[in-house]
Each structure stands twice: as structure tokens, then as C-alpha cells.
Amino acid sequence: DVKVTQSSRYLVKRTGEKVFLECVQDMDHENMFWYRQDPGLGLRLIYFSYDVKMKEKGDIPEGYSVSREKKERFSLILESASTNQTSMYLCASSPNRGAYEKLFFGSGTQLSVL
Amino acid sequence: QKEVEQNSGPLSVPEGAIASLNCTYSDRGSQSFFWYRQYSGKSPELIMSIYSNGDKEDGRFTAQLNKASQYVSLLIRDSQPSDSATYLCAVNIRSGTYKYIFGTGTRLKVLA
Numbered sequence: 001d002v003k004v005t006q007s008s009r010y011l012v013k014r015t016g017e018k019v020f021l022e023c024v025q026d027m028d029h030e031n032m033f034w035y036r037q038d039p040g041l042g043l044r045l046i047y048f049s050y051d052v053k054m055k056e057k058g059d060i061p062e063g064y065s066v067s068r069e070k071k072e073r074f075s076l077i078l079e080s081a082s083t084n085q086t087s088m089y090l091c092a093s094s095p096n097r098g099a100y101e102k103l104f105f106g107s108g109t110q111l112s113v114l
Numbered sequence: 115q116k117e118v119e120q121n122s123g124p125l126s127v128p129e130g131a132i133a134s135l136n137c138t139y140s141d142r143g144s145q146s147f148f149w150y151r152q153y154s155g156k157s158p159e160l161i162m163s164i165y166s167n168g169d170k171e172d173g174r175f176t177a178q179l180n181k182a183s184q185y186v187s188l189l190i191r192d193s194q195p196s197d198s199a200t201y202l203c204a205v206n207i208r209s210g211t212y213k214y215i216f217g218t219g220t221r222l223k224v225l226a
Binding site for chain 2: 033035040041042043044045048050056058090092097098099100101102103104105106107108
């Protein structure tokens with residue numbers, strides 16, 4: 001089975017802190033994604049990456065950055081956390097760049113910014 | 115217009131009935147469509163994918179796709195209380211590269 005692991009299930013941070021959310025997949029997938037999920041707004045794409053050191057902005061990249069130094073690891077960085085970044089963050093991966101690839105999700109990180 | 119639209123629900127059906135969940139999308143070039151189930155506090159899990167017009171069946175689940183009308187639906191036969199969850203419709207669209215756009219989900223309640 002594909003395993004996508006997010007380092008923390010729950011995280012509490014203070015406004016202005018730099019926050020790192022880590023995601024690791026063990027199936028040699030090319031593509032990795034970061035979403036946030038908020039009630040009534042669904043899953044919104046923050047950033048994605050289709051290769052090591054490559055990244056593309058999703059629909060809501062403001063206030064976030066990402067890093068993909070190794071194929072299996074995709075990190076989401078909140079440079080200066082704000083209360084409006086309190087959310088569930090979901091990492092996902094898919095095997096290749098193509099129209100028919102399925103997404104596999106990690107278990108999510110519930111981030112609270114106080 | 116949102117790229118992927120779903121009725122938020124809740125959709126309530128009695129146990130044993132057929133639950134019908136619908137999704138419309140705006141990008142005519144979309145090629146692949148997915149249904150994910152998400153239990154409260156959990157991450158989404160894939161239950162169906164469909165790429166061609168028509169029906170695709172997998173156990174109690176049937177996905178239906180109509181590209182001309184730009185809608186995709188999910189039927190759940192013999193609904194069980196354990197099917198109570200939020201169902202997310204996802205569309206893989208080409209925007210430079212491929213990315214997945216999700217609807218906001220439909221909450222299904224199966225009443226025992």
C-alpha cells in the first residue's frame with residue numbers, strides 16, 4: 001500500500017512563528033501536493049511539485065512556500081504564521097504526471113495558530 | 115462559477131436505499147474524475163475513478179459520467195450507516211500541468 005506520512009497530527013503555533021509541515025511518501029511517486037481544508041471551502045491547492053526541486057503555485061500560495069530536496073519529501077513552510085492559516089493541511093502524492101493518476105492522501109495535520 | 119460544484123447537503127437516506135450524489139464541473143477539457151470519501155476527522159480515501167462516458171460499477175458503488183452535460187454522479191446502493199461521510203468530487207484538469215480540483219463535498223447521512 002502507498003503510504004503518505006505527515007509528521008504531526010496536531011500542531012499549535014503562535015502568530016509570527018515559522019512553521020514547517022513535513023510529508024514523506026514511500027512509493028517513488030513523481031507528484032506531491034499540499035492542500036488545506038476549511039469548512040465550507042473544501043480542499044484548496046496551495047502548492048504542488050512534479051519533480052525534485054520543482055514547484056508550482058496552486059490556487060492559494062500566498063503566505064506559504066515549499067521545498068522538495070528529495071523525491072520522497074515535500075515540505076510546506078509558513079514563513080510567518082497568522083491566525084487565518086489555522087486549518088487542516090493535507091499532503092497527497094500521485095505516481096506520474098498524467099490525466100489518469102489517482103491521489104493518495106496523508107492523514108492530515110490540524111494546525112492551530114494562536 | 116466554481117470549477118467543481120457539489121450540493122453540500124446533508125443528504126439523508128434511509129438504510130437500504132440508494133444514495134445519489136452529484137457533481138458538475140466547468141472545464142470541458144477535463145479527462146478524469148474521482149470520488150473520495152472522507153469520514154469526520156480523517157483524510158479522503160479514493161472510492162471510484164471514471165474516465166469515459168457512461169457507468170462504472172464497483173460493488174455497491176456506481177459512478178456515472180456525462181461529458182456533454184459536464185456532470186459526474188455517484189450512486190450508492192443498499193446504503194449502510196457506515197456510508198455516512200462527506201463525499202468529495204475531484205476533477206483532474208490541465209493547467210500547464212495536471213492538477214486536481216475538488217468540490218466542497220456532499221455530506222451523506224444514512225439513517226438506521
